[in-house]
Amino acid sequence: MTxxxxxxxxxxxxxxxxxxHSMTTAMAFAAAQTILFTRHSLLLHKNSFKGFSLSAPSFLxxxxxxxxxxxxxxxxxxxxxxxxxxxxxxxxxxxxxxxEIVRDDPTNNVPDTIFSKLGMQLHRRDQHPLGILKNxxxxxxxxxxxxxxxxxxxxxxxxxxxxxxxxxxVPPDHVSRSYNDTYYxxxxxxxxxxxxxxxxxxxxxxxxxxxxxxxxYRRDSxxxxxxxxxxxxxxxxxxxxxxxxxSGIDATAYAAADLKKCLEGLARxxxxxxxxxxxxxYFPFTDPSFExxxxxxxxxxxxxGCGVMEQEILKRSGRTENVAWAFGLGLERxxxxxxxxxxxxxFWSSDKRFTSQFSKGQLGVKFKAFSKYPPCYKDMSFWLSxxxxxxxxxxxxxxxxGDLVEEVRxxxxxxxxxxxxxxxxxxxxRSMERSLTDEEINDLQWKVREQVQEKLNVILR
Numbered sequence: 001m002t003x004x005x006x007x008x009x010x011x012x013x014x015x016x017x018x019x020x021h022s023m024t025t026a027m028a029f030a031a032a033q034t035i036l037f038t039r040h041s042l043l044l045h046k047n048s049f050k051g052f053s054l055s056a057p058s059f060l061x062x063x064x065x066x067x068x069x070x071x072x073x074x075x076x077x078x079x080x081x082x083x084x085x086x087x088x089x090x091x092x093x094x095x096x097x098x099x100e101i102v103r104d105d106p107t108n109n110v111p112d113t114i115f116s117k118l119g120m121q122l123h124r125r126d127q128h129p130l131g132i133l134k135n136x137x138x139x140x141x142x143x144x145x146x147x148x149x150x151x152x153x154x155x156x157x158x159x160x161x162x163x164x165x166x167x168x169x170v171p172p173d174h175v176s177r178s179y180n181d182t183y184y185x186x187x188x189x190x191x192x193x194x195x196x197x198x199x200x201x202x203x204x205x206x207x208x209x210x211x212x213x214x215x216x217y218r219r220d221s222x223x224x225x226x227x228x229x230x231x232x233x234x235x236x237x238x239x240x241x242x243x244x245x246x247s248g249i250d251a252t253a254y255a256a257a258d259l260k261k262c263l264e265g266l267a268r269x270x271x272x273x274x275x276x277x278x279x280x281x282y283f284p285f286t287d288p289s290f291e292x293x294x295x296x297x298x299x300x301x302x303x304x305g306c307g308v309m310e311q312e313i314l315k316r317s318g319r320t321e322n323v324a325w326a327f328g329l330g331l332e333r334x335x336x337x338x339x340x341x342x343x344x345x346x347f348w349s350s351d352k353r354f355t356s357q358f359s360k361g362q363l364g365v366k367f368k369a370f371s372k373y374p375p376c377y378k379d380m381s382f383w384l385s386x387x388x389x390x391x392x393x394x395x396x397x398x399x400x401x402g403d404l405v406e407e408v409r410x411x412x413x414x415x416x417x418x419x420x421x422x423x424x425x426x427x428x429x430r431s432m433e434r435s436l437t438d439e440e441i442n443d444l445q446w447k448v449r450e451q452v453q454e455k456l457n458v459i460l461r
Contacts (some may be wrong), residue, residue, distance in 0.1 A: 031184055090117040092156030100185075101158070107187040109179055111399050114191070115228045116155060122347060124153055126360040129335045130231050130347060133270075134213050136363045140269040141211065144262075149235070152198070153213040159197045161188050167200035168285045169310055173228050175246060180391050183217045183228075191217035196236040196285070197434060203317035209239040213331075219391045222398065223407040227344045231331040236309070237262075238324040250322040255308045256288060259325035263292055270334065271296055271365070285310050301337065303330035342365045343432065345403045359443050363448060375406060375430040378439075378445045382458035383420045396455055397427060402449045406430040422461060 053285055088097045102108070102115050125131040131194040132219050134153070135225045164170075172194055173180060176193060183191040192198075194318055195212045211232040220226045237258070244254035260278065267276055275295040286307025293300045306327035332344055339358070341347070346354055346367075353370040390410070405427060412424040427448065429441050453460055 004292060017196065022172055038261060040277050066242040072378065078193060083197050090382055091119055092154055094158075096158070096255050099269050103185075104187065107184055109219075109423075110185060110191065111395065113399055113402060114183060114228060117215070117348075118157065118191075120348075121154070121215065123215070123231045123331060127355070127358055128347075129339045129341065129358055130331045131336050132358060132360065132363055134233065134269060135329055135361070136408075137266065138211070140266050141235075145209070146263060148209050149237075150207050150210040151213075152202070155212065155214055157215055158193050159190060159192045161190060163201065164190050164194075164197040167313070167316070168196045169312060170284060180389050181219055183219065193218055194231045194328065196326075198421065199236060199326065200304070200317055203236070203238070203314070203319060206352065207236075209236065219395055221390060222405055224343045224392045224407070225336070227332075227348075228395075228398065230344070233331060235327045236324060237326075238314075238319065238322050241321055244323070252308050255323045255325045256290075259306055259327070260307070262291070263304065263306060263327060267292060267294055267397075270338065281305070283307055285313060296337065309399060318404065338364045342369070343406070345406075346432060348403065348434060351455060353433075371432045373412045373431055373433075373435050375428045376436060376441045378427045379411070379424055379427065380427065380440065380445075380449060380452070381412075381422060381461040382452065383461065384423060385457040385459070387455070387457040388423075393425065396451045397448055399425075401429065401444050404429050404431055404436065404444065 043459060086094055090096070096118075098112075098115050098439050099369050101118070102110050102112055110328065123130045123134050126135065138151065145459050162417065163175075164182075165174070170176060182193055185191065190215070195214050198212050198214075202212070214232065215229055217229055220228055237255075239251070239253070239255055239258075244251045247254050249257070264276055273293055275293075277293050277300070279291045279293060281289050281291050283305060287310055289305070289307035291305050291359055292303045295301075304324065304327050309324040311323075314320070314324060332347060335341060335347070336344065347356070351370075354439050355369075357367060358365060390408075392409050397408055407426075407428040409426050410423055410426075411426045413422060415421045427445070449460060452458060
């Protein structure tokens with residue numbers, strides 16, 4: 001299996017290995033009013049928002065509907081907590097200001113760097129590798145299932161906790177719900193972690209076969225295959241009793257067989273005549289559940305996760321007589337392989353030396369490296385505190401260095417006789433477009449040290 005860990009939709013939610021620590025709801029409520037960056041606070045509590053009764057602002061309620069219209073000026077001015085507008089985006093037909101997403105609030109952990117990615121929609125650019133891949137998948141479904149699948153690629157990424165987690169049966173204590181893993185606008189509103197967040201709503205609206213593509217957001221580590229914003233595609237197909245009756249097999253077996261046939265065809269469409277294998281696995285939202293792997297470039301690579309949808313999801317959507325299948329895949333995961341793109345940061349580059357290499361409809365054009373600028377390594381050692389998690393460290397480093405940071409890696413750790421634990425991290429700085437000066441790197445590292453000490457309460461060594 002490939003070592004790329006970019007989520008293919010909700011189907012890898014349960015694989016998240018981020019460190020989390022539980023606490024009581026009362027503790028969560030108290031901690032949330034003090035500081036987000038604390039291990040024993042709301043930041044890492046797996047189910048802490050049960051202790052809150054905050055409601056989403058009116059513009060967020062609008063975002064929860066895929067058919068939402070833009071806010072009226074009266075609605076905007078009624079939001080008392082909002083500062084004067086600095087910038088405004090339109091997301092899924094809803095106008096959203098920065099101050100509505102990035103706020104000084106104990107239940108909000110969305111930084112400026114993440115807000116800057118909202119609305120960029122790389123997957124909707126026909127000459128971008130992600131847009132080329134999305135359209136190639138569309139071509140497969142249009143050819144093999146003409147006029148069958150509805151396509152959505154502009155749904156608002158601001159969703160409710162219910163849509164993001166509860167509607168797809170993510171357990172209440174799952175680590176993915178923590179503030180350490182997910183970007184919260186407030187206690188009941190998040191930047192979607194997966195395109196599965198729209199699944200239940202579309203089912204309730206009567207869509208039987210659909211593809212949802214979009215940008216998704218996760219607090220994560222820093223290296224060549226991880227980025228806090230990436231892109232996914234979700235596919236769903238619903239069957240009626242008349243579809244499987246007379247087939248000689250039950251509804252679940254019928255849906256599973258159709259699912260495998262469909263996705264094997266998709267894999268051949270994208271990768272050619274590759275060897276494939278199905279791996280049984282577990283997801284909380286499908287049963288049975290599978291992962292499709294292909295043998296590509298002399299190794300087995302996971303392509304996507306999928307399965308027969310849990311009946312509870314269909315039941316909640318008013319589909320008591322139906323069965324359905326669903327799959328999810330990460331566009332970056334596949335595009336990095338198909339286009340030979342070595343660093344996930346490149347997808348966000350506006351450098352013409354990158355963008356000019358790709359053309360509409362040209363799947364699999366191999367990327368030609370244009371940058372050989374050397375990395376600069378800086379080490380930082382500190383004694384841990386309760387405020388420390390690796391995701392929080394990476395968030396601080398990204399907030400200062402942005403895409404100039406290539407990797408943050410733990411290179412040493414030990415615990416002394418007093419029980420204090422020390423970590424040493426190596427930070428690699430490298431621009432994909434130019435050489436960095438010593439002065440510039442030293443300035444970045446100094447700011448990182450200051451912010452890590454201040455926000456994570458560590459003791460620098």
